[in-house]
Amino acid sequence: MKNVLFKYMVAVMALGIFSNHINAQQEKPIININELTLEQMKNYTQDDLLQLPFEDLIALVKKFKLSSVQELYNLLLNPTQSTASKMEEDVFQSPLATTVITADELKKSGARSIPEALKLAPGFIVREKTNGNYDVHIRGNDFIAPGSDLSNSVNSTTLVMIDNRPVYNSFLGATFWENLPISVNDIDKIEIIYGPSAALYGPNAVSGVIHLITKKADKDGFQTDFDIQAGNNNTKIASGAFNYKNENWAFNLSGNYTNSDRFQDTYYIPQLNEEVSGEEVGAQNAIKDTNYIASEFTNDYSLAKDQGAFNIGISYHPSDNIELTYRGSYQASTIQTAYMDVGSVISTRKSSSFSNSLNLNIGNFDGHFSLLSGNLNAIKGMPGYEYDYKEAIGKMGYNFKYKNLVVRPGVTANYAYYSDEDYVDVEANTGLLNGSAELGTIQGSLRLDYTAFERLRIVGAWLQGYFYKPERSYNSYQFASSYKASDKTLIRMVASKSNSSPFVLNTYMDKSIQMFMPANETNEEGTSLSLNMVGNENLKPQEMNMLELGVRHNFMKNLHADVSVFYNKSKNYSQLVSEQRNPGEQETGSAPEEEINQEPGSSITITESMQNMDLKSSQFGVTASLKYVMSHKFNAAIFATYQKTDLDDFKISDATVYQELTGEAIDPMTLNQDPAYISMEHQYTPSFFGGASFNYAPSKKWNINTSVYGYSKQKSFYTEGRSFMNVEIDPKISFNLKTSYQVNNWMQIYVNARNLTNNTNREFMFTDKTGGIYMGGVNIKL
Amino acid sequence: MKKLLLIALALLLYQQVPAQNYKFQALFIFNIAQRIEWPSIANEFIIGVAGSNEIMQELENISTKRQLFGHKIKIVQLSTSNPKVDHCHLVYLGRSSSSKIDNMIPVIKNRPILLVGDKKGLKGAHINFLDTPGKIEFEVYPNSIKSQKLKVANSLYELGIVRH
Numbered sequence: 001m002k003n004v005l006f007k008y009m010v011a012v013m014a015l016g017i018f019s020n021h022i023n024a025q026q027e028k029p030i031i032n033i034n035e036l037t038l039e040q041m042k043n044y045t046q047d048d049l050l051q052l053p054f055e056d057l058i059a060l061v062k063k064f065k066l067s068s069v070q071e072l073y074n075l076l077l078n079p080t081q082s083t084a085s086k087m088e089e090d091v092f093q094s095p096l097a098t099t100v101i102t103a104d105e106l107k108k109s110g111a112r113s114i115p116e117a118l119k120l121a122p123g124f125i126v127r128e129k130t131n132g133n134y135d136v137h138i139r140g141n142d143f144i145a146p147g148s149d150l151s152n153s154v155n156s157t158t159l160v161m162i163d164n165r166p167v168y169n170s171f172l173g174a175t176f177w178e179n180l181p182i183s184v185n186d187i188d189k190i191e192i193i194y195g196p197s198a199a200l201y202g203p204n205a206v207s208g209v210i211h212l213i214t215k216k217a218d219k220d221g222f223q224t225d226f227d228i229q230a231g232n233n234n235t236k237i238a239s240g241a242f243n244y245k246n247e248n249w250a251f252n253l254s255g256n257y258t259n260s261d262r263f264q265d266t267y268y269i270p271q272l273n274e275e276v277s278g279e280e281v282g283a284q285n286a287i288k289d290t291n292y293i294a295s296e297f298t299n300d301y302s303l304a305k306d307q308g309a310f311n312i313g314i315s316y317h318p319s320d321n322i323e324l325t326y327r328g329s330y331q332a333s334t335i336q337t338a339y340m341d342v343g344s345v346i347s348t349r350k351s352s353s354f355s356n357s358l359n360l361n362i363g364n365f366d367g368h369f370s371l372l373s374g375n376l377n378a379i380k381g382m383p384g385y386e387y388d389y390k391e392a393i394g395k396m397g398y399n400f401k402y403k404n405l406v407v408r409p410g411v412t413a414n415y416a417y418y419s420d421e422d423y424v425d426v427e428a429n430t431g432l433l434n435g436s437a438e439l440g441t442i443q444g445s446l447r448l449d450y451t452a453f454e455r456l457r458i459v460g461a462w463l464q465g466y467f468y469k470p471e472r473s474y475n476s477y478q479f480a481s482s483y484k485a486s487d488k489t490l491i492r493m494v495a496s497k498s499n500s501s502p503f504v505l506n507t508y509m510d511k512s513i514q515m516f517m518p519a520n521e522t523n524e525e526g527t528s529l530s531l532n533m534v535g536n537e538n539l540k541p542q543e544m545n546m547l548e549l550g551v552r553h554n555f556m557k558n559l560h561a562d563v564s565v566f567y568n569k570s571k572n573y574s575q576l577v578s579e580q581r582n583p584g585e586q587e588t589g590s591a592p593e594e595e596i597n598q599e600p601g602s603s604i605t606i607t608e609s610m611q612n613m614d615l616k617s618s619q620f621g622v623t624a625s626l627k628y629v630m631s632h633k634f635n636a637a638i639f640a641t642y643q644k645t646d647l648d649d650f651k652i653s654d655a656t657v658y659q660e661l662t663g664e665a666i667d668p669m670t671l672n673q674d675p676a677y678i679s680m681e682h683q684y685t686p687s688f689f690g691g692a693s694f695n696y697a698p699s700k701k702w703n704i705n706t707s708v709y710g711y712s713k714q715k716s717f718y719t720e721g722r723s724f725m726n727v728e729i730d731p732k733i734s735f736n737l738k739t740s741y742q743v744n745n746w747m748q749i750y751v752n753a754r755n756l757t758n759n760t761n762r763e764f765m766f767t768d769k770t771g772g773i774y775m776g777g778v779n780i781k782l
Numbered sequence: 783m784k785k786l787l788l789i790a791l792a793l794l795l796y797q798q799v800p801a802q803n804y805k806f807q808a809l810f811i812f813n814i815a816q817r818i819e820w821p822s823i824a825n826e827f828i829i830g831v832a833g834s835n836e837i838m839q840e841l842e843n844i845s846t847k848r849q850l851f852g853h854k855i856k857i858v859q860l861s862t863s864n865p866k867v868d869h870c871h872l873v874y875l876g877r878s879s880s881s882k883i884d885n886m887i888p889v890i891k892n893r894p895i896l897l898v899g900d901k902k903g904l905k906g907a908h909i910n911f912l913d914t915p916g917k918i919e920f921e922v923y924p925n926s927i928k929s930q931k932l933k934v935a936n937s938l939y940e941l942g943i944v945r946h
Binding site for chain 2: 046047049050054055057058061062219220221699700745
């Protein structure tokens, strides 16, 4: 026995010494089955297992109860993820609310795009604006303040990453999904963390993190994977990948292309409350904003999406401890979607970008470096919304492991440069920036993760950050604890705080609109109006505090339930506030730039600046999900969220809005002088939302996947000047069905129906009534 | 109609079918092959696979990394209706093709070929995998193996479940 122990110790020491050596892969692993943990075992490759004597292999299978059914349960009910803790662990063990969508689930579901695939995850509100273009929010807190500009409906509080590279647009903080260079077929898994997570990922991980992890070649030699599908509305979706792998190197070349049409070629104009033809839209938009160039409005009224991208990946993996991965991507896209109310609401967004990213893993060290440059025209025809940008990101961390304690120090820095000077008349201030603007942050973080008695886990993370452009320090925290009451039950709790980062637009905006207000019918001696809109370097970024309780329970080995109860409070919303409204009157703390004189022939200058609002939101919600795996033939998942969001200190200075929201009449002059602060329920986030998916494989060749997604009624309002319009989005349930047939070893054919019943209820305010898409496709793997 | 749907769903839920474990089965096959004395191996050790693309892929992975008795491993796909096993040393018959074993038995008769099945008690197979939740086991039929003129290491009998 002593001899065995001595040999084991020598082996462990030898392994330790060699593990840091670049040629460690040459050393045979020395595996002691009795000492081996499940986590260690999962790290073994087929190569490692091939070196085991048959007796040990059988002992291993018995010890960990390895069988395909068990593997299937783990794959579907309890996949591994590394986003929640920056360490690989099962979803069941994660102290945070966590979901994983695997490549297999993505493929079987038939989801056309990444945002559409997020309908498969609990806690997501996904609304289709035009065919295949989506608005995505985690849990809600969306379109606050209600009734404000539509651009406030974009999600600027979720951090989306591709292989650790943040992909949100720093101009407004939004993620423009069509700008991502990868398709669903490039993805190995989507890892989702719910709630504020800036302490691990930096600002913008406010409502959560969506981490898109791309596929890696898993077999030696050449592999190809092509997928082509086509259907109604001129839908054409294609993707292809070539992979090559040998012992140390892997190469990947992939591309994707999507083209589809809208369900209509007319445009809804809220001010007119009617649909108008494409020919009229340019002129209508120019009436709303005189800067709008009517002739630049698209003439392809039917286009929903036209996007394509190429990716190249090179991975060097000299040993089990070292991996270096480069990914270069180019994408170009043109879509019609809702971004801002320019008159038509739906406008054309065009982009192209080139990104380079490098991920480095050496033992417990991980690093990421990326560079991005691109051009984006957020609203074609509207001067100032086209800009060039460059972003650089670097982050590093190290997991020090000592017994049951993991300490992770980390450092992150990023820099963003945006410029519209090539696209606007800088002197005339027709742009939004009228020059260039920079943003930059540097931040350090420390995370402690301690497990006591193999059951109680305590996690604490703190981030101290400093924005050097504009100058400001900030901090974020995350405390989480989980208790494994039994092998079947885990109880968890999270308290965390995060904030968004300053964005280019709300910090540096500098826009002027010149308008002429005629004094009489002959248009003589009118008043010229100059509206200046400026950003605010002292703006506080949006912040969320959250408390969350959760329980995970395995009722049976193949039935897994997960419930999260969350309460969060958000503040520091911002909007443009007029610094000067009427002659002789001024807002507290701001000075009028110039006295307003409404005499004919005179000019008026009004300045609006970005200001934090007193408005606060609080949200209470519950998300529950149930996953069941019967066998390789049948599995199911069902999930739903109930939530209620309340707004407090919502400042109202318009009598019509006040009366519509409270039902009480008020004197306009009194309200104008002394604005009211009201509390109300925020009904734009639906009270209920959720879905289900079922997969049935009656034989090895056939697979039938059906999924359903729905939400309850949503309400908000729209104001333009003094007009008020209630906006209601009716409840909607949509079904999807993909049936595939494996013709032979390398070819699969399928039919794929999205929104099977052609439910054409509008999903997003003022946008298209999107319906069913029915496609046929073929997948070839060689 | 609702009742019909419920009955259909109930039938679906109770239609339990044991699953395959390709990754570990392939590792087991590699190890089993090492514990058998093969009378002649010319240039390559040839494993024929019928009725399972998954096990074929796993075995192909192994074949790129390992040899058997100093020979390269070659994996060939066999037809279940007309299997050409001429140069094979070991033949694997997937679970879904178990009923096709009658096509296999005549072509391997009296030849030093080991037939591995994936169904408990599959008659005619020399080794059968049993894949039940929590374990992977295999049955060994010593008498059938002897009739194929193959010699099995005693350790294989100890590791498997011997059936006579």
